[in-house]
Amino acid sequence: MIRALRLLALSGWYGYRALFSWNSPGLFVTVLVLTPLLQTVFFVLLGRSLDYQSADFFVLGNGVQVAAAAGIGGLISVIANERQFGTLGHLLASPSPKAIVFLGRVIPGVVLGVAVSVLTIAVGMSVAGEASKLALIPLWLLPIFAVSFSSAALGLALSALGLVYRDIYQIATAAGLLLLVVSGANLDRRGLPTPLFYLGSVLPQANGVDAAREIAINGWSESAAISVLLEMCVGLVWLLLAVFGVSWMARRARIHATLDLY
Amino acid sequence: MRLVFSAWKLQLRLLSRSSFFMSMALLTPVAYGAIALLMSGQGHVSVRVAIGAGLLGAWSATLYGAAEALFMQRFTGTLEFIVGAPKPLALSVAGFSAASASLGLYSVIAALAVSVVFFSDRLVLVDVWGTVLSLVLSLIGLMAVGMTLAALYVVTRQAIELTNVLEYPVWILCGVLVPASTLWPPLAWLGKTLPLGWSMDGLDAASEGRSPVLPLVVAAVLTMAYFALSVLLLRLVENLSRVKGTLTLR
Numbered sequence A: 001m002i003r004a005l006r007l008l009a010l011s012g013w014y015g016y017r018a019l020f021s022w023n024s025p026g027l028f029v030t031v032l033v034l035t036p037l038l039q040t041v042f043f044v045l046l047g048r049s050l051d052y053q054s055a056d057f058f059v060l061g062n063g064v065q066v067a068a069a070a071g072i073g074g075l076i077s078v079i080a081n082e083r084q085f086g087t088l089g090h091l092l093a094s095p096s097p098k099a100i101v102f103l104g105r106v107i108p109g110v111v112l113g114v115a116v117s118v119l120t121i122a123v124g125m126s127v128a129g130e131a132s133k134l135a136l137i138p139l140w141l142l143p144i145f146a147v148s149f150s151s152a153a154l155g156l157a158l159s160a161l162g163l164v165y166r167d168i169y170q171i172a173t174a175a176g177l178l179l180l181v182v183s184g185a186n187l188d189r190r191g192l193p194t195p196l197f198y199l200g201s202v203l204p205q206a207n208g209v210d211a212a213r214e215i216a217i218n219g220w221s222e223s224a225a226i227s228v229l230l231e232m233c234v235g236l237v238w239l240l241l242a243v244f245g246v247s248w249m250a251r252r253a254r255i256h257a258t259l260d261l262y
Numbered sequence B: 001m002r003l004v005f006s007a008w009k010l011q012l013r014l015l016s017r018s019s020f021f022m023s024m025a026l027l028t029p030v031a032y033g034a035i036a037l038l039m040s041g042q043g044h045v046s047v048r049v050a051i052g053a054g055l056l057g058a059w060s061a062t063l064y065g066a067a068e069a070l071f072m073q074r075f076t077g078t079l080e081f082i083v084g085a086p087k088p089l090a091l092s093v094a095g096f097s098a099a100s101a102s103l104g105l106y107s108v109i110a111a112l113a114v115s116v117v118f119f120s121d122r123l124v125l126v127d128v129w130g131t132v133l134s135l136v137l138s139l140i141g142l143m144a145v146g147m148t149l150a151a152l153y154v155v156t157r158q159a160i161e162l163t164n165v166l167e168y169p170v171w172i173l174c175g176v177l178v179p180a181s182t183l184w185p186p187l188a189w190l191g192k193t194l195p196l197g198w199s200m201d202g203l204d205a206a207s208e209g210r211s212p213v214l215p216l217v218v219a220a221v222l223t224m225a226y227f228a229l230s231v232l233l234l235r236l237v238e239n240l241s242r243v244k245g246t247l248t249l250r
Helices: A002-019 A025-049 A055-065 A067-084 A088-093 A098-127 A131-163 A169-182 A194-202 A206-218 A222-256 B002-017 B019-039 B047-067 B069-076 B079-084 B089-122 B128-154 B159-173 B185-191 B195-208 B213-244
Strands: none
Touching (some): A025 A055, A025 A067, A025 B019, A025 B159, A055 A098, A055 A131, A067 A088, A067 A169, A088 A222, A131 A206, A131 A222, A169 A194, A169 B019, B019 B047, B019 B089, B047 B089, B047 B195, B069 B079, B079 B089, B079 B213, B185 B195, B195 B213
16 A cells, blocks of 8 residues: 555656656746636636626636646646657556556646646635635635546546547647636536536536635535535546546557557 | 748648647637637627637737747757758748738638637628728738747747747737727737737727728738838847857757
């Protein structure tokens, strides 16, 4: 058990240091600090110009949604870089359990996702929203953690495709944009067309965003707890799909000898 | 002109074959346009929203395609050949920027197509020629700005950071999707330092039935100024990079 935990921690740490695309100071600040804040400002202004919802709605929605940047984009870059640096073959051929190694890669995505979300909500609420709600940040940590976890799980599931396909960055772009529409971060999900509503329900973030908004209105409540639980369930399902997908894709990559292609 | 055309053709082929560029150019405007159209409820909305969403993608294409064009040449090892060639660097860069503007046209078409398919009963177009002229000037303006940024990017190795940080501010300040008139006035005037800020004003005027001539004239003058500035900067950068010998550094 201790060996597994050690492997998990080391996989996350080394994965972050060697492969996470945005760990240079300039990129870290621009991608994980400035871009989420600017995204929030953009949607607050868009909502205001179209007379749609309040600033709090967008600050909370985007604050929770930006966890996707670290979770999805970051995770996908980890696998893509593993292939680019030529270490993917070594990783798959090593005797360590692959599931633990790849689960370890999720940890930095979750930690960074939580940090980015908290920062975005704190700054957004201070500048555009109701500053008095900053006291709710400890309560928002739960939905934020759940969303960071489920986004990272989705990121790992999508990055499994990187074992077979070479150009997977556009998958991160597409997933991020899809979540922007269906997660309810910027739109009241009840107003979405039915297929988009259901798509949002099976993807990460929608339940977490609901929970964060429920906490903002009523504090910690039963419905907020249910939403957090649902978000964790969605995350677990995506994590299972990711572990299965990584093993399956790794086998395919060996059969087709595409592992070292870049 | 032959060199500009060849650079445009080569770059457009390269960009069109890149799934990253194509997904960015096509999906970004579709997603943001859909959000804006869904936010605007059940009432009529101007076609300006769809074109604005398309221009969001066009600015991203300019940033990643035109501004980073020379930066990408640095990575592929061809920057030295382009700078060392006997033809002016500005001509090659003009072709690269034109290719990105063409990619921007894909963005506008994608946003318009989705808007027409899903929201056709709600779209309103008031001044066809004013709208088309604003769109064309926006794309030419983006080409000029792309050339200027390309010059700056040759001398810096932090281009990716700059690219990431410039996307949203220009969307906001130039009023691409959110009209600049809703911004704090000093911020709105900051957006007016770019041709896009004025051509979006023209688009706003055309969608409201006002005359777009004045803002479009300013946009055209500013575009010419950016073209002139980019030629000067590219000459300067060409000399500077030969003196410093940093072209092959990554």
